[in-house]
Amino acid sequence: MINIGQFNTLNITKDTGMQLYLDGGSHGDILLADKQAPKEAKIGEPLKVFIYTGSDGELLATRKRPLVKMDGVAWLKVVSTGAAGAFLDWGLTKDLLVPFSEQDYELEENRYCLVKVYLDSQNRIAASTYLNHYISDEARYLKEGDDVSLIIAGKTDLGFKAIINENFWGVLYHNEVFQPLKEGQKLKGYIKKIREDQKIDLSLNKTGYTHVTPVTEQIIQRLKDNNGFLELSDKSSPEAINAAFGVSKKVFKHAIGSLYKERRITLTKTSISLNK
Numbered sequence: 001m002i003n004i005g006q007f008n009t010l011n012i013t014k015d016t017g018m019q020l021y022l023d024g025g026s027h028g029d030i031l032l033a034d035k036q037a038p039k040e041a042k043i044g045e046p047l048k049v050f051i052y053t054g055s056d057g058e059l060l061a062t063r064k065r066p067l068v069k070m071d072g073v074a075w076l077k078v079v080s081t082g083a084a085g086a087f088l089d090w091g092l093t094k095d096l097l098v099p100f101s102e103q104d105y106e107l108e109e110n111r112y113c114l115v116k117v118y119l120d121s122q123n124r125i126a127a128s129t130y131l132n133h134y135i136s137d138e139a140r141y142l143k144e145g146d147d148v149s150l151i152i153a154g155k156t157d158l159g160f161k162a163i164i165n166e167n168f169w170g171v172l173y174h175n176e177v178f179q180p181l182k183e184g185q186k187l188k189g190y191i192k193k194i195r196e197d198q199k200i201d202l203s204l205n206k207t208g209y210t211h212v213t214p215v216t217e218q219i220i221q222r223l224k225d226n227n228g229f230l231e232l233s234d235k236s237s238p239e240a241i242n243a244a245f246g247v248s249k250k251v252f253k254h255a256i257g258s259l260y261k262e263r264r265i266t267l268t269k270t271s272i273s274l275n276k
Contacts, residue, residue: 002027002059003051003070004051004059005051005052005117005119006050006051007049009049010023010030011023012041012043019031019032020037020041030051030059031060033061048063050069052092052094060094062092062093067090070119071116072116072166073116073117073135073163074090074114075113075184076115076127077089077111078109078110078112079109080109084097084099084100085101085103086098097124097126098126098127098129102126102128104129105129112183112184113129114131114153114183115128115129116128116130116133131153135168136169137168137169139194142168142191142194144192148202149164149188150162150164150170150189151163152185153169158174159171159173159175159176160181164200170200170202171200172189172204173201176203178239178241178242178243188204189202190206203248215247219255219259219272220264220274223273229272229273231270232252232271233267233271234249234257234267235269237249
């Protein structure tokens with residue numbers, strides 16, 4: 001069975017000297033569309049390839065790695081527009097089409113857009129900016145504390161709307177974000193809370209003691225590297241703390257509180273010192 005828009009391992013069936021063909025099962029032979037075929041390729045041997053669709057809907061294969069696969073979400077550049085819609089650079093020779101019917105705003109050449117990749121009614125790979133048609137508001141298969149991948153989708157009154165694992169919507173709140181974020185940015189995050197309505201609150205920092213422990217060791221190492229002294233304290237600004245350790249002020253305060261209880265550090269209103 002061929003998985004369109006994914007990597008498949010297919011056997012080589014024909015070598016014309018100029019082109020390779022692969023066994024597509026019920027789809028027939030599939031052309032390896034790369035300009036140069038692998039020199040070591042032999043008939044009957046397997047080859048790992050990405051399967052995509054040509055202009056007429058035919059299946060094609062490539063060894064190149066696209067910027068996004070089937071059902072994925074990506075921030076892609078518009079390279080041209082035409083009668084069929086807008087075309088995006090997704091790392092392959094044939095550009096990715098966003099039909100006019102799948103554009104919730106006008107796409108312009110040389111601008112970037114956030115899209116979801118899908119298979120249309122004619123089994124052709126396409127993309128859509130109507131993210132709400134494909135991204136769910138409700139948390140399925142997720143639980144609080146999970147590590148997740150995020151793509152920033154845009155700024156709102158509450159904070160930043162983000163796509164979780166390419167399938168779910170979540171929110172990062174303004175008062176819990178201490179670094180610049182921009183549309184299309186990829187980063188790691190955590191499920192902070194799943195609300196009663198199944199909507200998801202996110203965090204860029206892992207909550208709880210499991211995150212405090214590595215931060216305490218970072219603080220100790222930074223103190224050792226800086227002659228046992230840091231001009232930071234629990235009174236420091238969230239921005240200064242995040243710039244130094246990449247965590248929220250809450251996590252930082254838990255960490256230095258733990259170190260203080262263990263008598264490993266001395267605290268003042270403006271600094272931390274390493275105890276001998």
